[in-house]
Amino acid sequence: MKDPTLVVAGLLTLSAGTFAFRFSGPLLRQRIAFPPWASRLLETAAVVLLAALIATTALTKGHGFAGLARPAGVLAGGVLAWRKAPFLVVVLAAAATTAVLRLLGVP
């Protein structure tokens, strides 16, 4: 590991900043009155951010492609979720698909 002091500084920065994000959202909302369409838009914004998080964590590693095994697993989970399969089935199927593909030599 790198210099522990620097790691602690990074860890505390991330913790404090994340808490500030979490704390200021509800605070701002109280100050500003939101019309329903704005709330609806913000709800969509949250889903869009999560979808982007899914796409990047499923398909990319660093600045490049993550390989086929991981997105294939996520896709398998996604299809099951679309068919309203139980949550644990979705998650375990995603991991199992990726694991089996890697066992077969798919990157």
Next chain:
Amino acid sequence: MSSIYRTLTGGTLRDIALACLAVWFIGLSYGAIAVASGFPLWVPAAQSVLVLAGASEFLFIGIVAAGGNPLAAALAGLLVNARHLPYGLALPDMTGPAVTGRRWRRLLGSHVMNDESVVFALAQEDLPRKRAAYWACGLGVLVCWPAGAILGALIGSVIRNTGAFGLDAMFPAVILALIMPALRDRVTLRAALAGAVIALAATPFLPAGLPVLLALAGVLIVVITRPASRPASPPASPPASPPASRGAAR
């Protein structure tokens, strides 16, 4: 918090328990990956309690392990976690009125805001249920994520290759399963797809974390298509069904 059990239906409680179990599983892989990357146990343990946001913690560990500056890694993590600001704007008040002496509740209520607790809250129909789901899931994650991370770090020396078990596919699958009800709304789906494409296109060029924020431009799809799509959409579903995206599966 006893009101949680009166307010929520068994199905929702079961889903929340399963989500927390999945978080525990992901925590296992996180702790194991952190230790395998050369970090001592206290790093994933402290992060899991203090940061309590999986994606940014994975990112932090990954950047520092790859030789990056921990402060730069923290900034990248903050970019990923900036989504908590719009979460707070999107949710109705989850902590109740700011009565003196309830300050701890507001602080804790902010800290347990995460992807899962927000999604479960949004999926509920009325405010009491939203609050109950938020707290049940938030507190569950507050316990399960560190518990998984610490156990994972302890057994990290045993599972050397977490990739072989496909654990890296679990995190996106969990989030995908959670937003699936919202994605059944076609406009939301289009915006989400646009956001995903933007983030993917930007990933080769921008520092980690920025592409996800850039994806917010996908929301513009809603602004552009909503006025046109509303009168055009045929009332195929029963008229009583709400037009909102939430709660299709629950």
